[in-house]
Amino acid sequence: MTDSDAILDRLMSLHPKVIDLTLDRMHRLLAALGHPERAIPPVIHIAGTNGKGSTQAMIRAGLEAGGQRVHAYTSPHLARFHERIRLAGDLIPEADLAATLEECEAVNDGQPITFFEITTAAAFLAFSRVPADYTLLEVGLGGRLDATNVIDRPRLTVITPVSIDHTQYLGDTLEQIAAEKAGIIKRETPVIIAPQQEEALRVIENRASGLSAAIHAYGQQWMAAPDRDGMIYQDDIGVWDLPLPNLIGAHQIQNAGTALAALRQLGATDLQATAAVTQAEWPARMQRLTHGPLVDLAGAQAELWLDGGHNPAGGEALAATLAALPRRPTHLICGMLNTKDVTGYMRPLAPHAASLTAISIPGEQNTLSAAETRDFVTAAGLSARTAESPAQAIGQIVDTDPHARILICGSLYLAGRILRENG
Structure with a gap:
């Protein structure tokens, strides 16, 4: 067992409920840590039911192909906790992870906080100390009350396809779940919207309009589709004629389109668009x-x-x-x-x-x-x-x-x- 494993085991005992959606405990701990979430590189915040991880992986591949340094946060991990936190492209080193977790544990001082909340705070602390150009932040559950939703002014928000899941926490209708996901949208911050069912799209667009957030929605401001032996992405700026995604499955074309729409907002080049669909790595997806x-x-x-x-x-x-x-x-x-x-x-x-x-x-x-x-x-x-x-x-x-x-x-x-x- 590594040092970080022992610390993570201790953190599991700080709050008896595995999932308890509120931002109060998160705000308390971040304030005690000196608000590291305010000192991290510009955030691309990603929520949705399906495709969050694949979309994030493609955005990261595109940004890194342009020479940009990218932090990334995702959950859950598959083999090792370190997978959740990438610092400027690399998995967080064991020594850094253990030290950051111990610092958060000490500052929290035994007060109730969920495992996801305190480890998310640790990720923010690590991100705040390593220079990078962007931070890719994947929501853990829902959006509105998720521990990641403490970023006041992200650079961009992204909503991947919304469907019925986690009904015990998010509601039992598509509209209720979409409202929780749309909770990450911030005032005057552009939002990329993946293909959605009509009920979900209506909720997301209403939230964005109410916050004067520029909407970039599939089928309206952009489209992506298979084309011959590859795929095509098109928006008001132009067309990208690209290979098929290296992540397997027809659904990865819509994930790629969502990633490309985000990259377009970040000024990506043709080379970066190609890298996004051909160089992304995301295990356990076919x-x-x-x-x-x-x-x-x-x-x-x-x-x-x-x-x-x-x-x-x-x-x-x-x-x-x-x-x-x-x-x-x-x-x-x-x-x-x-x-x-x-x-x-x-x-x-x-x-x-x-x-x-x-x-x-x-x-x-x-x-x-x-x-x-x-x-x-x-x-x-x-x-x-x-x-x-x-x-x-x-x-x-x-x-x-x-x-x-x-x-x-x-x-x-x-x-x-x-x-x-x-x-």
Whole structure:
């Protein structure tokens, strides 16, 4: 265990509720720290239900291709906490992370604060001490009351596609959820709006108009679409004729368009636009695993894939991706949290699956058991079996189909376990 691991374990105990949406505790701690959030480089603040991470990765790739230094904050992490904080392009060093966490812990002085809040404060503190040109800030949950929403004047806000998720915290209608996401929009700050359902778009645009925030919405001020063997982006300034995104899936074209619309507002060049779609890296989004113990277990004739999508919109995007791949029997290994709409996630995937093996997510308190996931999957119209572990599930599949395409899916937390287990 590293020093930062020990500190992170202690921070988990400072507030009994994992999620408790309010900004009061965050404002208190940031004031005690000397307001580091006011001293960080210009912020591009990103909210939405799906596509936040991919969009952020493409914006970062584009900015860095132009020689700019970029801080980035994202959550959750997959294999190591350090993934959440990038300082001028590089993952935060262990010594810096441990020192920054300890400083926040000492200043907080044992007062109630959630894990996400205090670690977000630590990220702001780290960002304030390292020079950079931009800070990419991904919302953790919602937007209006998210711990990241303490930036008074971001350079730009971005709303990726909004769909139903986290209803216990954000509301059970699309309009309510969109209102929470739109809470990051600030007065006279341009907002990039990804493709949205009509109900969500109306809420977001009303919020932006009320704050005199310039609107740059898909289908109005910009568009992106597949074109021959690549994609095209177009807005009032001009056209970018680009390769397809290197992140796999048709939905990545809309994520790329959103990133390009943001980059256009930041004065990006043609070279930066190309880099955004061809150089972005974002693990566990339809990621092909090519080496490691689990790949060895699957054997040379099988394919092993990993995806962290976990809500109905994520299931639809994944189903479209599978439909576009070369035909091959696809066997799913699925583990999900008990806060998710499992049937809604699985329903679009069912027609593309030759089989499904349900597992629990190792080490996760809120995991569904393998049997519970199996029962939800059955309700979605797909017969399923269970396994005790990802390795056992892979073994069961390749015993019957050595040429299988195996897709491990259902949760970013499961994806993180797989990446750690696979080395």
